[in-house]
Amino acid sequence: MRILAYLAKRLIFVIPQLLGIVLVSFLLVKSIPGDPAVLMLGPTATPSAIASLRQQLGLDQPLYVQFLIYVRNLLHGDLGTSWQTTRPVLEDLLQRFPATLELVTLSLLLAIVVGVTLGVYAARKPNGWVARLADLYGLSAGALPDFWFALVLIFIFYTVLGWAPAPLGRIDMIVIPPLPVTGALTIDALLAGDLQAFWSACAHLVLPVLTLGLLNAGPILKMTQATMEKMLESDFSRFEVLCGVPQNLVVRHALRNALPSIVTIISVLYGFLIGGAVLVEIVFSWGGAGQYAVQGVLNSDIYPVLGFVLFSAIFSLIVYIAVDLIYFLLDPRISN
Amino acid sequence: MSSKLRLLVRLAVIRPRFAIGYLIVITITLLAIFAPAITPYSPTEADSVSFLQPPDATHLFGTDNVGMDIFSRSIYAPRIDLTIAILGTLLSALAGGSVGAVVGFYSSGRGIRVWLSFAVMRAADVLQAFPVFVFAIALVASLGQSIQTVVLAIAFVNAPIYLRLMRSQVLSIRSMRYVEASQVNGLSDMKTIVRHIIPNAMAPVLAQLSVNVGWGILLTSALSFVGAGVRAPTPEWGSMIAMGFQNVVTGQWWPSMFPGAMLAITVFGFSLVGASIEVLADPSKRRQLLSDAREHRRRADLPVEGA
Numbered sequence: 001m002r003i004l005a006y007l008a009k010r011l012i013f014v015i016p017q018l019l020g021i022v023l024v025s026f027l028l029v030k031s032i033p034g035d036p037a038v039l040m041l042g043p044t045a046t047p048s049a050i051a052s053l054r055q056q057l058g059l060d061q062p063l064y065v066q067f068l069i070y071v072r073n074l075l076h077g078d079l080g081t082s083w084q085t086t087r088p089v090l091e092d093l094l095q096r097f098p099a100t101l102e103l104v105t106l107s108l109l110l111a112i113v114v115g116v117t118l119g120v121y122a123a124r125k126p127n128g129w130v131a132r133l134a135d136l137y138g139l140s141a142g143a144l145p146d147f148w149f150a151l152v153l154i155f156i157f158y159t160v161l162g163w164a165p166a167p168l169g170r171i172d173m174i175v176i177p178p179l180p181v182t183g184a185l186t187i188d189a190l191l192a193g194d195l196q197a198f199w200s201a202c203a204h205l206v207l208p209v210l211t212l213g214l215l216n217a218g219p220i221l222k223m224t225q226a227t228m229e230k231m232l233e234s235d236f237s238r239f240e241v242l243c244g245v246p247q248n249l250v251v252r253h254a255l256r257n258a259l260p261s262i263v264t265i266i267s268v269l270y271g272f273l274i275g276g277a278v279l280v281e282i283v284f285s286w287g288g289a290g291q292y293a294v295q296g297v298l299n300s301d302i303y304p305v306l307g308f309v310l311f312s313a314i315f316s317l318i319v320y321i322a323v324d325l326i327y328f329l330l331d332p333r334i335s336n
Numbered sequence: 337m338s339s340k341l342r343l344l345v346r347l348a349v350i351r352p353r354f355a356i357g358y359l360i361v362i363t364i365t366l367l368a369i370f371a372p373a374i375t376p377y378s379p380t381e382a383d384s385v386s387f388l389q390p391p392d393a394t395h396l397f398g399t400d401n402v403g404m405d406i407f408s409r410s411i412y413a414p415r416i417d418l419t420i421a422i423l424g425t426l427l428s429a430l431a432g433g434s435v436g437a438v439v440g441f442y443s444s445g446r447g448i449r450v451w452l453s454f455a456v457m458r459a460a461d462v463l464q465a466f467p468v469f470v471f472a473i474a475l476v477a478s479l480g481q482s483i484q485t486v487v488l489a490i491a492f493v494n495a496p497i498y499l500r501l502m503r504s505q506v507l508s509i510r511s512m513r514y515v516e517a518s519q520v521n522g523l524s525d526m527k528t529i530v531r532h533i534i535p536n537a538m539a540p541v542l543a544q545l546s547v548n549v550g551w552g553i554l555l556t557s558a559l560s561f562v563g564a565g566v567r568a569p570t571p572e573w574g575s576m577i578a579m580g581f582q583n584v585v586t587g588q589w590w591p592s593m594f595p596g597a598m599l600a601i602t603v604f605g606f607s608l609v610g611a612s613i614e615v616l617a618d619p620s621k622r623r624q625l626l627s628d629a630r631e632h633r634r635r636a637d638l639p640v641e642g643a
Binding site: 017020024029136139154276283294305308312313 | 458459463465468475480574577593601611628
């Protein structure tokens, strides 16, 4: 019951925040120069055709009316139309978001494995060489520009060694992509029982996942190391050591108690990566949601940008709420 | 000040990586300042005959696909990148920090000012809920693409960090006796904030500044990489990497690799400097580091146990 009450309270706070996000992004994107009507019709359009299209799109209305129209359409599930793809933004995003989500989720898993492992080992000996390596890793991973690191990987593993496929999308061009069910190619290929498509999708995932996973492990590493050091110095760990509990078990118990803060940083990173994967998507021509939004900004195509911001905000929200639920499971003090 | 400096030198000896950080930052700054004297070619002039030349004695880093000298361009680039990042960071610290100080000062009690500071914090929540890069790119696009707007975009996306940092500092400082004393003595709120609170809340802000300059450089180059920041032929690391993008796939690595490496080293340097300021500004961390070093030296003097 407490969980439900808590969730209800959360959601009440969320609605004004979402409205704020929509409002700010609307004003921002609206002020991008370029008349959508002109862009849609092309340079040869007559002034009267442009005027009638402007009227049809509601562009001749005052700004606040346009905003109200946009919000009303949102409530009906209409995110507007992209003039570049000439398709509803909702359809476009539903098609591209799973591509981003697949990439980001796998990268996050890699970052968790690297970050938590290194962090735990570094915390066991705060002055040991693993700790020094972890420090250096954290600092340098944060300093590398992801779009450049992706290029370095492409040069080594595609151009020189020829191990990786060309950085052109999510699957080989000669392979027929599986029927979309979830939108994640690896899962869809497995569902269709198409192993060739599965391996092709996996091969295309390797380099972008390495880029994002390795470069974003830093925050998880830092948090794991700091919290684990604190836990291993705490009374319960010392007591266990004094009682002769094997070191592995002491570390495992400490990790169990360090989990809430590690989960927090992971959730923040998950939300960040949805938008933070944009550059890597561009480098690998991934065709994800972030790439779609950036193309929208660069071509005064406003609805894809608004749609993407809304999607990623809602995604972060879902992640945060899920994390709160995980806290209830992890920390008995909260649920009591 | 000289004791601070001596401390800095001692820290650099104990943690060589801090020294490396300062060395990188100073070197890059000097390179940028003296670029015209160091570089053998003009950073924007293309020699159309010798394009895509691999690195050799005449072109240290090779030439790009229009024949511009990559070494000269890489040395000139920090002039743009550093300037944008430093200005953007200072602007965000100034705006975010001063609003944060005021908001922190008025975040308890009652009245309209409390409501206003609550509203400011919720606005910061909204701004931070945006995907940073898409937000920055949309800002630049809507304000018109120029160096000034890239500075503004960096200032805007970073300001909430300083807002929160300053606010949390002020929250703990405002209940101190000396703040109360100055208020009792009739100092106005503004004067209390400016004279007594802000100077005592600066330490973590300073540590954040250096790290943020690094981020600013990354953001500037990322914007330029997608064509929304500084435009070629102005020498800038991100746009240089973008220019060499297609060449990397076909095997000519030098147009992208050299500027990218310079970029990474520079950002690395600024994060090291940030880490050192963090230690310097935090008395407990500083003490621990110094005592660790003493311990280490003492052990090194002793014969190895059990040998």
